[in-house]
Amino acid sequence: MTHPFLSIRNLRKAFGAIVAVHDVTLDIPRGEFLTFLGPSGSGKSTTLYAIAGFQDPSSGDVLLEEKSLLAVPSHKRNIGMVFQRYTLFPHLTVAENVAFPLRVRRRSDAEVKKKVADMLALVRLESFAGRLPGALSGGQQQRVALARALAYDPPILLMDEPLSALDKKLREEIQGEIRRIHRETGVTILYVTHDQEEALHLSDRIALFKDGRIEQTGTGEDLYLRPATDFVAGFIGNSNFLAAEHLDTINGTATIRMTDGSVISGVRPNGTFGKGQKTRLMIRPEAFSMERSPASAELNVEIVDIAFYGERRRIVARIAAGQEVDIRPTSAAMQSQGVSPCSRQVFFDPATAFLFPA
């Protein structure tokens, strides 16, 4: 198969003078779990709603197996969707909710009965078949909504922040369920969230949205380890951005001068920089180490505070220019006697540090 399963082409959506989606192009292979990640107002939900048919795009196209969906009304697109808010039909039981899409498709009673049983088993709510939605917890309601959305075997499942109304513990539990269901059904999932952890945990690929455009598309690892822009670097994971002056770039590695005058070589430039150009060096908090190693570069800091967070320690340090640096060494060797409030050097591998324009 050469053509993509689902293809979003130059999608644009304007509400009057406000452009919600500028230009989104994306190909999604069958069976992929793709997440639209981004801050609120970045256009991710609007894109999803255009696929669902609730928003008509101003221009561009959405193709499913090379056929445009735009002329097809929502109820004939055969797409599954789970919404942010609880959308179970309040007057119907759990089983009747799951049966609804099959009933409107005029499936036989026997088929409906079997499919409802299968779906409730899939979301592990068999014993709740006769309950009304009002008697269910939020997490259970979203699981029923998932069963309802999958009951008619849609080729695509859209999920619009389905877990945002749930508390953290429940959210993680249902994330596990969603992953399992994706594995078991092989359905193509487009998932919208503003929660980067959720996106990293669930997705095969992530499309990071900013201001109505996709900033970068890739696996969670791509976005974390090889951020295309400083926005990606700032949005995925935690990042320190330190002011630096670009000196030279040779063979794809750059040499820079920090504000305290120290020179660091071997960092990865994101873009091309001129000599003396002001830049920002991005270092992940967990890229720091307290011990020197052969390849490491060093940073002079003053340790301000050390906090214990269970699985790791978090150190707040300050560089000479006064800027605070977030340090979360992974090394188990880091004992509290090793670091106390003092001036010292911390170390990092320059290959994990990226240079962005200031």
Added chain:
Amino acid sequence: MLLDYDRMGGLRVALLGFTALVAGFLLLPVVFIVLLSFGSSRWLAFPPPGWTLKWYQELFADPAWLDAALTSARIATMTAILAVAIGLLASFALVRGRFAGREILRGLLLTPMVLPIVVFAIAIYAFFLRLGLGGTTIGFVIAHTVLALPFAIIPIATALEGFDKSIEDAAIVCGASPLEARLRITLPSIRIGIFSAAIFSFLASWDEVVVAIFMASPSLQTLPVKIWGSLRSDLSPVIAAASSLLVGLTLALMLVTALLQRKFRT
């Protein structure tokens, strides 16, 4: 809160007393009418010298009273059906619609509630006279529907506002056409509002007298009109019996509404 009932102390007693006084002032006349309808005095003397059901027997024996009651029921039922149907469509427009003049339309539809009823009665009487609708059942139903519309729109629109449109969208994504989604999902979800609307519009017609007097003809009289007419000719306890039936049905319907609302809420 400043006026928290639990923190009022002595004021609470005063408030309770005042409320009881107002309730008594409003309800006592009705209670007396009901008591008098069972009293044996022909002249509505109180306290009654004895108790009897003969006024009710007289009431049911007189075909004119029965006819008036049936006419009332018929017109109120048609009014309720029409008001709910129009109220439903109007509520969708008012709650979901995004069009210029929506607030004006809302105001217009609710006007009958604040317009002096006699003004409306005279206007529609003059209008129907020209159209030849005066004294007809159709004219009666149309006039009462206009009056009942606010009582239909308010509960339906409130229910619709409280209904998350995402639920309807979910039904559409599930494969239901927009019309099917509204019929099978939205309407059942707002059924309390629709039911309340039906009862309120029924009652708005059932106990309406001013417009009814203008709409009535000798052959087409509702119960309130018949009571009003009888009152002017002679003051018989049969009128008290008829009034008690009027109040009784009203109370029963209100009770049913309250019970259903409680049931749906849990």
